Amino acid sequence: MRKVSAWEVLFVPLFFLLIVYPILAILGNVTIEGMVKTFGDPIFWDAVKNTLITAFFAALLGVLLALGFGYFYIFHPGTVMYKIADFMNDLPIALPHTVAGLALLLAFGRNMFGFVGPTGLAFTLVAVVLAMFFVSYPLAARTIASAAEEIDREQINVARTLGDTPPKAYRRVVIPVLGEAIFSGFVLSFSRSLSEFAAVIMFGGNVPGMTQVLASYVFTKVEEGEVSMAVTASAFCIMLSLMLVLILRMRGRLHARSAQSV
Amino acid sequence: MLEAHNLYKSFSAHQVLKGVSLSVHPGEIQVLIGLNGCGKTTLQRILTGILEPDQGTVSIGGRDITALPPEDRRIGYVPQNTALFKHLTIRENILYPLQNGRGTEESFNEVVRMLSLEPYLAWKPEKLSGGYRARVALARALVSAPRAMLLDEPITEVDRAKKEYVLPLFREVLLQLHIPVLYITHDPWEAGQIGTSFSVMKDGVVERIASPEEAFALIREQARSNGE
Numbered sequence: 001m002r003k004v005s006a007w008e009v010l011f012v013p014l015f016f017l018l019i020v021y022p023i024l025a026i027l028g029n030v031t032i033e034g035m036v037k038t039f040g041d042p043i044f045w046d047a048v049k050n051t052l053i054t055a056f057f058a059a060l061l062g063v064l065l066a067l068g069f070g071y072f073y074i075f076h077p078g079t080v081m082y083k084i085a086d087f088m089n090d091l092p093i094a095l096p097h098t099v100a101g102l103a104l105l106l107a108f109g110r111n112m113f114g115f116v117g118p119t120g121l122a123f124t125l126v127a128v129v130l131a132m133f134f135v136s137y138p139l140a141a142r143t144i145a146s147a148a149e150e151i152d153r154e155q156i157n158v159a160r161t162l163g164d165t166p167p168k169a170y171r172r173v174v175i176p177v178l179g180e181a182i183f184s185g186f187v188l189s190f191s192r193s194l195s196e197f198a199a200v201i202m203f204g205g206n207v208p209g210m211t212q213v214l215a216s217y218v219f220t221k222v223e224e225g226e227v228s229m230a231v232t233a234s235a236f237c238i239m240l241s242l243m244l245v246l247i248l249r250m251r252g253r254l255h256a257r258s259a260q261s262v
Numbered sequence: 263m264l265e266a267h268n269l270y271k272s273f274s275a276h277q278v279l280k281g282v283s284l285s286v287h288p289g290e291i292q293v294l295i296g297l298n299g300c301g302k303t304t305l306q307r308i309l310t311g312i313l314e315p316d317q318g319t320v321s322i323g324g325r326d327i328t329a330l331p332p333e334d335r336r337i338g339y340v341p342q343n344t345a346l347f348k349h350l351t352i353r354e355n356i357l358y359p360l361q362n363g364r365g366t367e368e369s370f371n372e373v374v375r376m377l378s379l380e381p382y383l384a385w386k387p388e389k390l391s392g393g394y395r396a397r398v399a400l401a402r403a404l405v406s407a408p409r410a411m412l413l414d415e416p417i418t419e420v421d422r423a424k425k426e427y428v429l430p431l432f433r434e435v436l437l438q439l440h441i442p443v444l445y446i447t448h449d450p451w452e453a454g455q456i457g458t459s460f461s462v463m464k465d466g467v468v469e470r471i472a473s474p475e476e477a478f479a480l481i482r483e484q485a486r487s488n489g490e
Contacts, residue, residue, distance in 0.1 A: 154345035157312050158399075160332035161339040162406050163362025172361075176349045 034228030058132035101202020147181030280466035296463030338408030392419030
């Protein structure tokens with residue numbers, strides 16, 4: 001019989017207690033009544049629509065900027081600009097997201113961006129996108145930079161001797177082989193954006209039907225005492241997240257299989 | 263003529279090139295022989311423009327190109343690992359420089375015929391053997407209408423038996439170009455198969471030698487003094 005190690009004894013119960021059990025607690029508390037009320041609530045569907053649209057644009061912006069970071073990583077790693085960008089990549093991870101939201105509010109709110117409207121960019125869907133982007137971009141940047149690290153630099157050198165300028169070599173040689181990293185960076189960034197609450201509520205607000213997203217819908221329903229609706233919306237979020245994780249896993253396996261067959 | 267004059271390059275306190283000078287005439291295949299770690303790669307990077315020298319100049323046809331980036335030098339480069347673009351077919355690899363206004367469909371057809379690559383044009387690089395990958399890398403560089411060629415151990419991946427066939431083919435094709443060709447290798451036998459002139463890189467400088475056999479003696483002497 002296999003001897004069970006102390007690590008297994010420690011890991012299995014704690015994993016189930018602290019990770020799986022809370023998820024099951026949500027799923028186990030979903031009621032028919034809660035489902036009927038939530039899925040019949042147009043504000044819920046507005047929150048779903050807002051979440052998906054803003055997370056999509058935040059992830060798109062994140063990947064675009066991450067590709068710019070990848071360019072610096074490959075062609076100008078010794079520059080001050082690269083070093084600042086590399087250092088700042090870790091900042092949104094360590095920063096409380098309420099602080100990130102406040103920073104965005106001060107930077108793009110009515111004081112600095114009053115010319116675009118009475119609140120600046122704050123409390124609009126653009127603000128929600130920017131808040132989600134701020135906290136999710138580092139994931140895309142790190143994913144693309146680690147894939148860029150694997151690229152054969154000699155291919156870039158050869159492309160340049162064949163007449164490519166650095167931006168052209170990046171477009172023709174580097175980006176085509178970053179496909180997998182671009183996809184992963186996008187999905188990770190999208191997932192992180194879906195779950196963002198603090199920065200979104202600080203800068204984008206929580207206006208039902210306008211800037212409310214799924215995370216803030218759950219918060220509002222708890223505050224209103226509509227726990228069954230909060231539980232249903234949370235279960236919906238869990239399903240959405242699980243789907244994204246599954247897509248990433250399946251894509252990763254397909255990629256590994258195609259790499260093995262080469 | 264491809265010329266390097268008095269090139270110096272250091273990395274931190276380690277001086278790799280200590281006044282390298284060489285000249286390669288049109289129609290000449292000069293083979294530069296050196297042990298691993300003697301500075302061949304540093305020299306190759308300076309000649310192609312990937313790396314800047316601390317001191318010294320590089321020129322082609324009397325024009326100083328030291329300050330030019332790699333894309334403006336027109337030096338055809340075949341690296342050790344061939345560095346074929348894996349996401350492109352063989353045809354797309356060889357046609358790569360055409361998008362930069364270099365080469366023509368005619369030069370593509372001619373190079374493909376000379377290197378017997380017709381049957382493989384629709385393939386991806388990973389399906390080819392080392393010898394054919396080297397041919398494609400050579401074809402890609404040739405199509406770009408280079409003013410000089412630099413081949414850095416391009417057939418390291420190829421086994422000896424195939425080298426005996428590939429080297430005379432490369433020699434024939436390169437001689438037809440009538441441009442300066444610098445061929446870098448650590449293998450004096452390979453040097454003898456392809457070169458029309460020879461030099462050896464030792465202790466950060468390049469010396470002309472009469473035959474690859476002289477390189478054997480110099481390399482043995484260096485290995486002995488390094489205690490290998």
